[in-house]
Amino acid sequence: MSYARSYALNEDPPMSARDGRSLKEHVELLHLIILKQVESVDILGKKVKSLEEANEKEAESEKAESEKSEKDDEKNEKDEKDDEKKTRFSTLFGISTVAAFMVGLGVYFTRRN
DSSP, rough: OHHHHHHHHTOOBBTTTTTSHHHHHHHHHHHHHHHTTOOOOEEETTEEHHHHHHHHHHHHHHHHHHHHHHHHHHHHHHHHHHHHHHHHHHHHHHHHHHHHHHHHHHHHHHHHH
């Protein structure tokens, strides 16, 4: 018998194949959890806890995520500073190389004549 037909006949729907509870029982348990009358219920092999506990876990995960992002930001800042130092050194090295080459050309052409 289908859910729609049993609902239309105002009968209990067939039992769930996974845990033996009917759909009506599942809905009632979820309403109790929402109303915080039940601390936790085992539904389909998983513990469903109260909303407060779920919110606490979510807050902890957000805190851990924010700490991780702060560490990543600090690391990125350090990497940017290191890159800036390397770029500055490369630029100075390039300028000094070009200057030395120009001086060498000047000396060469001065002695040639």
